[in-house]
Amino acid sequence: NHVLEKCTRWLIFVEGVSAEPGAPGDKGNNGGYWWGGNLVGVHRAPVQLNNPKRLVYSPHTYGPGTYPQAYFRNGFPQGLPNVWNEHWAFVTEATGAPIVIGEWGGKNDDWSGDHTWHIAMVNFLKAKKMGSFYYCLNPNSEDTNGILLADWRSIDMNKMNLLRQLPYTPVLPLLPGGKPIVVKMPPPPSPPPHPPPHPPPPPPPPSPPPPLPPPP
Numbered sequence: 081n082h083v084l085e086k087c088t089r090w091l092i093f094v095e096g097v098s099a100e101p102g103a104p105g106d107k108g109n110n111g112g113y114w115w116g117g118n119l120v121g122v123h124r125a126p127v128q129l130n131n132p133k134r135l136v137y138s139p140h141t142y143g144p145g146t147y148p149q150a151y152f153r154n155g156f157p158q159g160l161p162n163v164w165n166e167h168w169a170f171v172t173e174a175t176g177a178p179i180v181i182g183e184w185g186g187k188n189d190d191w192s193g194d195h196t197w198h199i200a201m202v203n204f205l206k207a208k209k210m211g212s213f214y215y216c217l218n219p220n221s222e223d224t225n226g227i228l229l230a231d232w233r234s235i236d237m238n239k240m241n242l243l244r245q246l247p248y249t250p251v252l253p254l255l256p257g258g259k260p261i262v263v264k265m266p267p268p269p270s271p272p273p274h275p276p277p278h279p280p281p282p283p284p285p286p287s288p289p290p291p292l293p294p295p296p
Contacts, residue, residue: 081130093138094127095182096168112149112163116140116182119168126175137175138182139168140215143201145187145194146223152193157200164204172208181205181212185224188239195238202245214243 083090096119099109103121106113111120117140129135141164144152151163161169172179184201186194205212219226227239 084129084131084134088131088134090134091136092127092129092134093136093180093182096137096139097121110150111167112151113167114140114142117167119171120166122171122175126177132177135177137168137171137177137179139179140183141168141181141201142184142224143186143192143194143197145189145192145197148192152197156193157196160197160200161204169204169208169210179208179210181210183215184212185215187225188236188242198239198242202242205246212246214239 083092095116096113097103098115098118099106099111099113102108102113103118104124106118106120111118116138119137119139122137127135127137144156151159168179171177186198188195188198204210214227215221215224217227219228219230219232225236227236227243228234229236
């Protein structure tokens with residue numbers, strides 16, 4: 081409330097907690113809560129602002145490539161919506177406040193199941209019409225990698241193709257004097273020329289010199 085007194089346009093984003101100290105009514109360490117991913121306490125003690133329209137809940141959630149929670153081993157990925165609804169997605173129906181995922185992401189690999197988790201998450205966000213912030217842009221996060229690859233210039237297009245399925249709002253045009261940023265990617269390098277299938281024929285021998293004139 082104090083913040084909104086200073087700037088009424090701001091939104092107040094409220095992150096969740098984890099298993100410790102947790103929240104009343106949660107499952108403690110057996111719940112598989114991510115840091116910031118436990119909003120179970122909203123059932124008993126929702127955040128109350130003088131202007132409730134400025135309140136946004138913002139949980140965090142990740143997939144098996146970040147840590148193999150127990151619920152990734154049973155009923156995966158079909159059971160994920162039940163986990164998300166239990167941990168944080170119930171909030172909008174229970175309180176009317178919107179949800180914007182503050183962090184979600186991962187390595188998006190196949191061997192850990194993270195790519196399957198990403199697909200399920202994208203479908204859930206679309207179905208629930210939730211906004212989100214993807215973690216993260218930089219490539220040096222050991223837990224998730226990034227949208228940028230290790231050279232800090234190339235883009236992980238597997239991640240981008242998933243994120244393109246979500247609605248988004250260009251932010252810069254909403255700001256005074258803001259202009260969209262056009263990123264020009266360098267053209268791919270040209271492939272090396274293929275060698276000729278056969279070596280070229282040798283050049284023809286030089287023509288003989290003209291005959292000398294007869295002696296006088």
